[in-house]
Amino acid sequence: QKEVEQNSGPLSVPEGAIASLNCTYSDRGSQSFFWYRQYSGKSPELIMFIYSNGDKEDGRFTAQLNKASQYVSLLIRDSQPSDSATYLCAVRRPGGGNKLTFGTGTQLKVEL
Amino acid sequence: KAGVTQTPRYLIKTRGQQVTLSCSPISGHRSVSWYQQTPGQGLQFLFEYFSETQRNKGNFPGRFSGRQFSNSRSEMNVSTLELGDSALYLCASSLAGRASETNEKLFFGSGTQLSVL
Numbered sequence: 656q657k658e659v660e661q662n663s664g665p666l667s668v669p670e671g672a673i674a675s676l677n678c679t680y681s682d683r684g685s686q687s688f689f690w691y692r693q694y695s696g697k698s699p700e701l702i703m704f705i706y707s708n709g710d711k712e713d714g715r716f717t718a719q720l721n722k723a724s725q726y727v728s729l730l731i732r733d734s735q736p737s738d739s740a741t742y743l744c745a746v747r748r749p750g751g752g753n754k755l756t757f758g759t760g761t762q763l764k765v766e767l
Numbered sequence: 768k769a770g771v772t773q774t775p776r777y778l779i780k781t782r783g784q785q786v787t788l789s790c791s792p793i794s795g796h797r798s799v800s801w802y803q804q805t806p807g808q809g810l811q812f813l814f815e816y817f818s819e820t821q822r823n824k825g826n827f828p829g830r831f832s833g834r835q836f837s838n839s840r841s842e843m844n845v846s847t848l849e850l851g852d853s854a855l856y857l858c859a860s861s862l863a864g865r866a867s868e869t870n871e872k873l874f875f876g877s878g879t880q881l882s883v884l
Contacts (some may be wrong), residue, residue, distance in 0.1 A: 668833060687871070689872075689873070691875075697877070698855075698857055698875045698876060698877050698878045699810070699848075699857070699875045700875070701872060701873065701874060701875075704872050731772055743809075743810065747794050747871075751823065752798065752799070752800075752815050752817070752822050752823045753800040753815050753823070753859065753871065753873050754812045754815060754823040754825065755810075755812065756812070757809055757810040757811075758809070759809045760809065
């Protein structure tokens with residue numbers, strides 16, 4: 656079992672729809688959770704960060720964390736073609752400093 | 768505020784050579800981490816430096832090493848390059864670097880694309 660699992664996709668959604676990206680993790684002690692967006696040929700860009708159970712909203716993005724079920728999700732409302740990218744989920748363990756464990760990413764395609 | 772700066776942007780080396788990559792963190796950030804990204808393995812943690820000390824280390828051979836200077840700038844060195852070392856090497860920085868700090872955010876630089884021929 657991988658430590659952080661994501662569906663590789665591609666996930667295709669029409670413009671204006673809600674894109675839902677999911678991530679599960681194996682270490683129940685994981686404490687912080689990150690969503691990075693990575694365009695082809697570019698470096699990862701932090702778009703959401705969450706460490707408490709529940710929802711966290713920032714503009715069109717909502718991160719949802721459920722530690723009991725060990726999953727974290729990212730919702731993108733009103734999806735735009737510019738959202739087309741690979742979304743990386745990452746987790747941090749207690750005492751791990753900035754050693755993040757990444758999933759392999761989900762490719763999102765927003766179609767006109 | 769400038770972001771994380773990595774130099775050079777691209778590097779081409781041959782097997783057996785060594786290479787040094789440089790990273791300047793965001794101003795005020797004290798923790799610098801290095802990651803390797805390949806199509807097959809994704810993003811993998813190499814090591815983290817805080818206050819000039821290596822705090823965490825990933826599962827990479829000893830050919831991969833790094834250091835941090837008093838101004839928080841960091842360098843990563845790879846000796847005896849192998850074809851499999853071809854990858855995007857990413858540097859990331861965070862503000863305080865406290866291991867117990869739950870809400871530390873990590874910001875990446877643009878990376879150095881290393882090609883080993």
